[in-house]
Amino acid sequence: MRWVVFLRAVNVGGANRCQPALIAKQLAKFGVVNIGAVGTFVVGADVSESALRAALARKLPFKCEIMICPARDIIKLTSKDPFSGQPSGPKITRFVNVLAKRLHALPPLPLSLPSDDDWLVKIIAIQDRFVLGLYRRQMKAISYLGKIEKRLGVPVTNRNWNTIEKVANVLKQNLQD
Numbered sequence: 202m203r204w205v206v207f208l209r210a211v212n213v214g215g216a217n218r219c220q221p222a223l224i225a226k227q228l229a230k231f232g233v234v235n236i237g238a239v240g241t242f243v244v245g246a247d248v249s250e251s252a253l254r255a256a257l258a259r260k261l262p263f264k265c266e267i268m269i270c271p272a273r274d275i276i277k278l279t280s281k282d283p284f285s286g287q288p289s290g291p292k293i294t295r296f297v298n299v300l301a302k303r304l305h306a307l308p309p310l311p312l313s314l315p316s317d318d319d320w321l322v323k324i325i326a327i328q329d330r331f332v333l334g335l336y337r338r339q340m341k342a343i344s345y346l347g348k349i350e351k352r353l354g355v356p357v358t359n360r361n362w363n364t365i366e367k368v369a370n371v372l373k374q375n376l377q378d
Contacts, residue, residue: 203375204253205275205368206233207299208240209266209358224260231256234375236368240265241360243272243371266356268299272372274329279369283326283333284362291338295362296346298332300355308352314345321345332357 211219225235225242231253232245244253250269257267284295307327313320322345324334332349336342350357 202247202250203272203372204244204248204250205270205272205372206240206242206244206253206257207268207270207358207360208257208261209268209301209356211240211265219261219263224257227260228256234371236364236371240358241364241368243368243375245375266301266358268301268330268358270299270330274331275365275368276372278328278331279366283328284335287325287335294336294338296334296336296359297362297365298334298349298357298359300330300332300353300357302355303330304353304355312352314348322349324349333362 208219211221219240221235221237221239221242225233230246231248234243234245236242254267254269258264278297287295289295304327308324310324310326311317312324314322320337321339321342322334322336324332326333332353334349336346346359
């Protein structure tokens, strides 16, 4: 099975530094492609999730949360535009949080932080292990992004929607090869 890997809290604020391009090269036998967003990889080889997780953990100079998703889940996520009908523009960023595991119970949606009237972060959907949302490009929004994890009770890692689309394009390209 092909996989997509998301590392949590890598190269953030000078901590947990690693070289994703080097990791991809070291794991070439698994067909690992570094996406360029720190800690995001596409894995093209048919490898078990446990073997992949162990190989990645050995290459990292620190412990971190490793989220591994089947490639088909990313393709399914990007098959439709989940953000249609949502606000857009240069002051709004579309994002996806990847959950370490599925939620037992979904919160009522949309979930707006700090409030419905004056939101800085808005979760619009949860699909499998993916939390889809928007945030306003304001400094205070970063603190609210961190509160999503606490609110959901499971570790998450954040990626821009553009990164998720790039992952899907790499996956589709690999299908054609």
